[in-house]
Every structure is written in structure tokens, then in C-alpha cells.
Amino acid sequence: MSKELKDFHADVWHCTKCFCCAYINPYYLTDENYYDGCPAGKYFKFDSHHASGRMEIARGIIEEELPYPSEKLLEIIYSCTTCGLCQANCSFLKDLTPVDVIEAVRRKLVADGIGPMPQHKRFAESIKKEHNPYREEHSKRFKSFKDAKINPDAEIIYYIGCTSSYRTKEIAQSTIEILNKLNIDYTILGDDEWCCGSPLFRTGQMNEGKMVMEHNIKVINNKYPKAKQILFSCAGCYRAFKKDYDELSELKLKPKTEHISEFIQKLIKKGKLNFNKKDVSITYHDPCHLGRHLGVYEQPREVINSFSNLVEMPRNRINAWCCGSGGGVKSAFNDMAMATAIDRLNEAISTNSDILMSTCPFCKLNLSQANEKNTEKIEIMDLVEYIAKIL
Numbered sequence: 001m002s003k004e005l006k007d008f009h010a011d012v013w014h015c016t017k018c019f020c021c022a023y024i025n026p027y028y029l030t031d032e033n034y035y036d037g038c039p040a041g042k043y044f045k046f047d048s049h050h051a052s053g054r055m056e057i058a059r060g061i062i063e064e065e066l067p068y069p070s071e072k073l074l075e076i077i078y079s080c081t082t083c084g085l086c087q088a089n090c091s092f093l094k095d096l097t098p099v100d101v102i103e104a105v106r107r108k109l110v111a112d113g114i115g116p117m118p119q120h121k122r123f124a125e126s127i128k129k130e131h132n133p134y135r136e137e138h139s140k141r142f143k144s145f146k147d148a149k150i151n152p153d154a155e156i157i158y159y160i161g162c163t164s165s166y167r168t169k170e171i172a173q174s175t176i177e178i179l180n181k182l183n184i185d186y187t188i189l190g191d192d193e194w195c196c197g198s199p200l201f202r203t204g205q206m207n208e209g210k211m212v213m214e215h216n217i218k219v220i221n222n223k224y225p226k227a228k229q230i231l232f233s234c235a236g237c238y239r240a241f242k243k244d245y246d247e248l249s250e251l252k253l254k255p256k257t258e259h260i261s262e263f264i265q266k267l268i269k270k271g272k273l274n275f276n277k278k279d280v281s282i283t284y285h286d287p288c289h290l291g292r293h294l295g296v297y298e299q300p301r302e303v304i305n306s307f308s309n310l311v312e313m314p315r316n317r318i319n320a321w322c323c324g325s326g327g328g329v330k331s332a333f334n335d336m337a338m339a340t341a342i343d344r345l346n347e348a349i350s351t352n353s354d355i356l357m358s359t360c361p362f363c364k365l366n367l368s369q370a371n372e373k374n375t376e377k378i379e380i381m382d383l384v385e386y387i388a389k390i391l
Contacts, residue, residue: 002206002248005062005104011096012059017052021086021098024319031314034347037089039322039340040079040329048076051086051098058101061108069114077105078117079336082202082327084292088318106204119331120203128208131194132162133331141165142190148176154187157220157227157255159241161234161361162195168361174388175233175260181391182273186231192219198240198289201248203328210248213240217251227255231263233384235290235360236326242294259290261300261359261383268306275307275390282308282386283353285344285367286320287360300359300383307390311351321347323358325366341370348378355379357386 022038029035036042041050048057057076060066066073086098109115116124123133130138142148142165158179164172179186194216200209220227230253232238242257267273282304290296297317304310315321324330324340345367348356356378358364368380 005108008101012055015055019052022050034314037085043336081322081329083288083322088292110204116203117332124208127195134166136166148188151187155228156186157230161237163361171361171382174384177388196237196240198236230255230257233260235287239289265299280308281353282355282357283311283348283351285358287363311353313347323363323366341366359383
């Protein structure tokens with residue numbers, strides 16, 4: 001079960017407010033132009049928007065010292081992308097988890113009837129009505145995908161997710177093409193697939209999140225009894241199933257979970273999948289939910305290196321700069337999301353790579369929209385899109 005804010009009282013006191021978490025560790029710094037680590041802190045330029053400031057705000061709420069509520073408080077708490085760089089780079093105590101504290105504040109704001117932001121309430125209403133945050137008709141969720149298999153006896157489930165179902169359909173279609181070409185015994189969930197709940201959990205809307213979570217677990221466990229594995233092309237969905245579901249639900253998923261990049265890397269290692277290496281330079285963007293939240297750094301890189309030349313950005317792996325869209329920020333603070341994504345695009349362009357590649361549809365969506373506004377352009381692709389073309 002999720003902790004209450006008061007359970008983090010010791011954590012907020014142990015934060016020394018040193019602000020080391022706001023920047024890249026100098027030990028890993030390769031380019032002084034890319035020293036920032038906290039998207040909200042850089043965008044709003046106030047200490048309160050960094051993790052250290054938010055920890056002090058959390059202490060003030062716990063000890064009832066802070067005027068509560070206020071419009072500014074909502075901005076500060078909900079402008080965090082929950083990227084996790086702060087807790088990954090905490091120089092004082094590795095047990096401190098500012099993201100968990102921020103999410104606990106959000107849960108309290110919602111429980112007290114103060115939060116979330118109006119935009120977050122709207123996508124919660126959409127998820128309740130149409131099982132997705134995009135206000136799209138649920139009945140149209142899977143109609144555009146060609147050759148997707150539905151087999152209740154399959155051993156592998158491909159969970160597509162809302163963003164790839166409605167916004168970045170090319171990622172879902174590419175994943176389906178790869179699984180078909182490799183003759184993988186898989187199925188999609190069809191109309192039984194609902195939103196994973198990640199947008200709800202990240203914004204503190206726990207009751208709504210648990211509703212879709214319980215639905216997904218029951219469908220998978222009861223309707224797909226032979227399933228041994230669930231594959232994800234969405235980092236956010238993968239994080240929700242692997243971490244949120246495990247922590248929040250008394251019902252446990254029977255199949256194991258795995259990201260498509262991990263799945264493909266294993267096939268390569270076993271000699272079941274080989275690529276001809278091409279003279280193309282690719283730089284890789286670590287999705288926060290896949291990297292810092294779940295520790296998946298090397299598998300996508302090994303796959304990329306098998307067919308191209310990987311060129312690292314100055315901020316990568318544990319120090320990767322967020323795309324700017326997570327934690328409900330894209331819906332409530334789109335200007336910040338765009339500015340953060342443009343920072344990442346310029347960093348990618350600085351590597352002189354041909355392609356900026358990621359492994360998350362939400363990252364691709366935000367980066368692509370920012371790419372349209374940016375002065376310089378770079379081709380943006382998801383890992384599965386490229387593989388589907390060369391397989």
C-alpha cells in the first residue's frame with residue numbers, strides 16, 4: 001500500500017537542502033552546457049521548485065506550519081515531472097526518495113479535495129468513461145492496427161497502452177510487425193485493455209487508478225490463464241505494472257513483465273535475432289520510467305549498438321535529462337514540457353547524430369511536438385520503429 005505523507009516525516013527532516021540533487025554530479029559532467037538536472041527548477045528558477053524546496057514544503061504540510069492550500073502550492077507540487085534525477089543524485093542519503101514524498105503530497109492534496117490540477121481531473125474523467133486519458137472512443141482503440149493477434153491461449157501478452165493506441169500508433173504497429181515477423185506466440189487484449197493507471201497514480205488520484213488497475217489484473221489473470229509474460233513498448237505502462245501494481249494491489253499478476261527492449265536484447269544474446277550493422281549514428285534518450293525508475297539502461301543500448309553506432313548525449317543513464325512530459329506536467333504545464341523537450345533536442349543535436357531514439361511513446365510524442373517548434377531539427381524514432389524497418 002502507498003505511504004501517507006506523515007510517514008515521510010523523518011525523510012523530509014533528513015534532507016539537508018544542499019541542492020546537489022538539482023544538478024548533474026560534476027564527476028559525470030562532460031559538457032558544462034548541460035549541468036542542470038531538475039526540469040521544473042530550471043524552468044521556474046525558484047528553489048521551491050527543486051526537490052529540496054519541495055521537501056521543505058512537505059515538512060511544512062506535515063507539521064501544519066504552511067498556509068494550506070494555495071494556487072502557488074499546486075503549481076510547485078504538480079510541476080514536478082517525477083523524473084527521479086533528484087533521488088538518483090542525492091549526495092547525502094541514498095534512502096531519501098523525494099519523488100515518493102512529492103507523490104505522497106499529491107495524494108494528500110487529492111484526499112483533502114484540493115488537488116489535482118483541473119487538467120488532471122479531466123483526464124481522470126476520460127479514463128473513467130472511455131478507459132483512456134485522451135477523450136477518445138474506447139471502441140476505436142484497436143481498430144487501426146493491422147494483423148494484431150488475439151489469442152486467449154497465447155503465452156505472451158502485448159499491452160499496447162493509451163498513447164500508442166491513440167497518438168503514436170506507429171510504435172504499436174511496429175511492435176506488432178516485429179512480433180509477427182519473429183513468429184512470437186502473442187496476443188493483444190483488445191477491448192479488455194484499459195489505461196494502466198499511471199497518469200492517475202502520478203497525480204495522486206489513487207481511487208481512480210486502483211479501479212483500472214484491478215480491472216487489468218483480473219482480465220489478464222482470468223481470461224489469459226496460459227500467459228507467462230506481458231510485453232510493453234511504453235515505459236510508463238511498464239513502470240505501472242511492475243512497480244505500482246506490485247505495491248498497491250492485493251491481487252498479483254501471474255505473468256512476468258518485460259519491456260520490448262529487454263525482450264529483443266535477450267533474443268539477440270540467444271542468437272535468435274541478428275542485424276547487419278549500418279553506418280548510422282543514433283543517440284539514445286533514456287525514458288525516466290524505464291531508466292531511473294526501473295534501472296533499465298543497458299538493454300536498449302545493446303540493441304541499438306547491434307545495428308548502428310551509438311553516440312551518447314552529455315546527460316545519459318542515471319543523469320539523463322527528462323523529456324519534460326511526465327508526472328502530469330504535459331497536460332497542466334505544456335509550456336514547461338515544451339521548453340524541457342527543446343533542451344533535450346538541442347543536446348541530441350550537439351552529438352551530430354542522425355537519429356534521436358527512445359523507448360517510450362510519451363517521450364516520442366513530446367519530443368516530436370517540440371521538434372516542430374525548434375529551430376534545428378533531428379529525426380526522432382522509437383526503437384521498435386527502426387527495428388521494424390530493418391528486420
